[in-house]
Amino acid sequence: MLALFLSMNTSTTTLANRCRRFEQSDLYRQHETFFNDHFAKYPVFSMDFSHSLPSTAEAATSILWGNVISACKGSMEYFDTLANTFQEGNLGRFASIGDMKLAIRGIQEAHEKFRTDSSITGSGCGGFLKALMEVLYNCPGGQGSVVTIDEYDKPIFYALHELGISEEAREDIANVYSQFYTTIFKNNLYLRLGLMVGVFKVPLSGVLSEENSANVF
Structure with missing residues (x-):
């Protein structure tokens, strides 16, 4: 809602x-x-990890990648619409139409590359999403983005308690998600609101170990 x-x-x-x-x-x-x-x-990116049960770091990366691809769909469609309605007097934070076109074309090319590479790292997934937020912020009417993540801790909890997974694999899976969350939630000037819902309180989960500004409800 x-x-x-x-x-x-x-x-x-x-x-x-x-x-x-x-x-x-x-x-x-x-x-x-x-x-x-x-x-x-606001641009809103919604992800749901309630059914994410990765047994390897590769699977964790693939699940995360798929969620980001799905969450970005609306924004990429927005760029397609915006590209056909450029107006000289409505440039957002861009200095010229040329700058706006260049930024949109750049993020569209990055998106094409991103969606064909499911092996990208957790920080890579976060880096792409953060870059997308920046372009949206600079577009006409742009404001900070909203990110909502349902059961953010489900993949990590599963990995830590699933029998048959090596200690190294568990750490790798946890790192994939920790890198992603850290990239999009920490020091992100283009984030208006981030909402992480899960069983564990964010400060206790360790996924944002250096983040001190999270509110717990």
Whole structure:
């Protein structure tokens, strides 16, 4: 529901339907200013690791890679739409249309390369997502992105307790996800909000061992 509320959408029909849905809620009736300030304003990347049960570091990487590919689909479609509607007076944070086109073309090429390489590392997955957030931030109307991850600790917990996996493999799997989370959540100027839902509290899980600004609910 959070992603549905915050996510920007290039489809006018879908956006109108979503707006009507939320206009019947207490959120709209009691906090109309908040609603208008935040409804459909952000790129949202949603991932779900509830069914991620990797037994090797390679499998962990592949699962993570697949989730990032799926989460980026809407943003890549947005770039396709934006590329056909460039306007000189609406450049976002770019200095010129040329700069905007160059940045969009660059991230599209990076996406093509990324989605054909399922062996990319955890930090590589995070690096691509962070680069995508930067381009979105600089585009017209751009604001920080929102990242939601359901059961962020499921793959790590499974790896640590699954019999038959070597200690080295367990550490490798944990490192894949730790590198990813650290890359996208720490010192990311293009992140508006990050929400990690899981069994273990983030500070106790160790996946963001140097992050001190996480709020626990």
